Amino acid sequence: METVELFSAEGKGRGLKATKEQWAGDVIFAERAYAAVVFDSLTHLVCHTCFKRHEKLHRCGQCKFAHYCDRTCQKEGWAKHKSECSAVKKQGKAPNENIRLAAQILWRIEREGGGLTEGSLVSIDELQNHVEHFGDEEKKELRVDLESFLEFWPPNSKQFGMQYISHILGVINCNGFTLSDQRGLQAVGVGIFPNLCMVNHDCWPNCSVIFNNGKIELRALGKISPGEELTVSYVDFLNVGEDRRQQLKKQYYFDCTCQHCQKGIKDDLMLAVKEGGEKPSQETVKEIIQYSKDTLEKIDKARSEGVYHEVVKLCRECLAKQEAILGDTNIYLLRILSILSEVLSYLQHINEAAGCSKRMVDGYVKLYHPNNAQLGMALMRAGVTHWHAGLIEVGHEMLCKAYAVLLVTHGPSHPITKDLEAMRVQSEMELRMFQQNEFMYYKMREAALQNQKIQVMPEPTNEVSPGIFQKKQ
Numbered sequence: 001m002e003t004v005e006l007f008s009a010e011g012k013g014r015g016l017k018a019t020k021e022q023w024a025g026d027v028i029f030a031e032r033a034y035a036a037v038v039f040d041s042l043t044h045l046v047c048h049t050c051f052k053r054h055e056k057l058h059r060c061g062q063c064k065f066a067h068y069c070d071r072t073c074q075k076e077g078w079a080k081h082k083s084e085c086s087a088v089k090k091q092g093k094a095p096n097e098n099i100r101l102a103a104q105i106l107w108r109i110e111r112e113g114g115g116l117t118e119g120s121l122v123s124i125d126e127l128q129n130h131v132e133h134f135g136d137e138e139k140k141e142l143r144v145d146l147e148s149f150l151e152f153w154p155p156n157s158k159q160f161g162m163q164y165i166s167h168i169l170g171v172i173n174c175n176g177f178t179l180s181d182q183r184g185l186q187a188v189g190v191g192i193f194p195n196l197c198m199v200n201h202d203c204w205p206n207c208s209v210i211f212n213n214g215k216i217e218l219r220a221l222g223k224i225s226p227g228e229e230l231t232v233s234y235v236d237f238l239n240v241g242e243d244r245r246q247q248l249k250k251q252y253y254f255d256c257t258c259q260h261c262q263k264g265i266k267d268d269l270m271l272a273v274k275e276g277g278e279k280p281s282q283e284t285v286k287e288i289i290q291y292s293k294d295t296l297e298k299i300d301k302a303r304s305e306g307v308y309h310e311v312v313k314l315c316r317e318c319l320a321k322q323e324a325i326l327g328d329t330n331i332y333l334l335r336i337l338s339i340l341s342e343v344l345s346y347l348q349h350i351n352e353a354a355g356c357s358k359r360m361v362d363g364y365v366k367l368y369h370p371n372n373a374q375l376g377m378a379l380m381r382a383g384v385t386h387w388h389a390g391l392i393e394v395g396h397e398m399l400c401k402a403y404a405v406l407l408v409t410h411g412p413s414h415p416i417t418k419d420l421e422a423m424r425v426q427s428e429m430e431l432r433m434f435q436q437n438e439f440m441y442y443k444m445r446e447a448a449l450q451n452q453k454i455q456v457m458p459e460p461t462n463e464v465s466p467g468i469f470q471k472k473q
Helices: 071-076 078-091 097-112 136-152 162-175 241-252 282-304 308-322 331-346 350-367 373-388 392-409 415-436 438-450
Strands: 004-009 013-018 027-031 035-038 177-180 187-192 207-212 215-220
Touching: 035 097, 071 078, 078 097, 078 136, 097 136, 097 162, 097 187, 136 162, 162 187, 177 207, 207 392, 215 392, 282 308, 282 331, 308 331, 331 350, 331 373, 350 373, 350 392, 373 392, 373 415, 392 415, 415 438
Parallel strands: none
Antiparallel strands: 004 013, 027 215, 035 187, 177 187, 207 215
C-alpha cells in the first residue's frame, strides 16, 4: 500500500490519495477480501474459494453446503470453512449471505485476534456502518438479521456483543463489494475489502475497480498526480445528476457534491430531444419519458418470465414513439436499444440487433468516460454482434475500441481481456481477407457457417453488469 495514504477528505470523512504519479491502466493497489461468500442463489454453481463458475463442483462431504472446483480449492478454503461447516451441520441449513459473511468476519477476528491485517490501512472496527442513519425498515431488517445471526452463531465460538455484531452487519450493508465470476460478466458473491472501503465516490472518477484472479484491483483511468484523491463511482453514471444523488443518499447515506452533480454536466445530453424541425413541447417530452418508464416495467416482467418475443414487441413499439421525440443520447432511448439488441441477438435476429447496438454505443461514447468499463463491455458486445452479422469492418473497429478500454479498466491478464484479444486478432485476419477479395471472403464465411451449429447467444437476464458495492436490497 505504499502507493496510497489515508487522509481527511473535506466533507467526506476519510479518503485515499496517491503518493506517486499513476497513468491509465496502472494498478494502484490489489487487495484480497478480508472475508467473502457466494450469493445464496449460486452456492451450488460457484466455487466458495476462488468464486469461479463451474458446471460440476465438488461438494463438502460434511455440511453438503459448500462447493469447490477441486480438492485444491477445498483444501485452500478449509481454514475459513471449518467453523462454518460445523455450524451449518448443526443447524441443518445455511443462513443468508449477509449472516454467512458476518460470521466469516467474526470467525477471522476470533482466529487472528483483531480486524487489522497485514497490508490494511484500517481495521474492520474502523469501517463505517451507518447504523445511526438507518430508517425504520432498515432497523427492522437489522433486528431480523441479528436474530438469525444469534441462532447460527455456535455457543463454543467467541461471543460478541449485540452492538459489535450490529456494527459488522452495518458494514456489510453499505460496504460489501460485489465479486464477479472469472469473466467479469455476472455478480456471484459479496466480500469486505477494508482498503477499498476508504476510496470515496465521484460520478466521474479517476479509478475503476475490477475483481481479477481472486483479488480486487484499483486501476487508474488516466493520469493521477501525487496528492490527488483517488475516487471510484458507486453507481452507474447513466442517470441524470438528481437521480444519482437520490440513489447515493438512499444506499450510501451521503450527498454527492461532485462537479458533474453540482453542475448537471451531461444531464442535457441524457435528456436530449430530437433535433431538426419543430422542437417538441415539454409536455410531450414528459409524456414519452413516462411512457418509456412504464414500458421498461412491462419489459422487466416479460424478461423475468422468459417471454422474449413480447420483449421485442414492447421495445419496438416504444422505440417507434421515442424516435419522433427523443435525441440519440437520451438515456430512455438508449435503455430500450440496449435491451432490444441483447434480446434480438439471443433470438438470432442478428442484423436488426447490430443496428440497435450501433446506435446504443454511439450514444454511450458521448456520455461515458472514455475509459469506462461499461462502455468497453458495450463496445465488445456490439462488435461481436456485428461480426455475427457479417459486418466485419464495423465489428473489427468496435472490438479494437473495446480492447483499448478494457486494457485500462480490466488489464491484459483478465480473462475477458484475453478473450477480447483473441476476437480482435480473429476479426483482423478476416478483415484482411475481406479487403483482398470480398466475394471470396463471403463464400468462405458461408461455407464455414454451414459446417457448424448455429451459435445461440447467451440468454438475456435482468441482471446488470456487476457494480462496485453490493447494497442489500
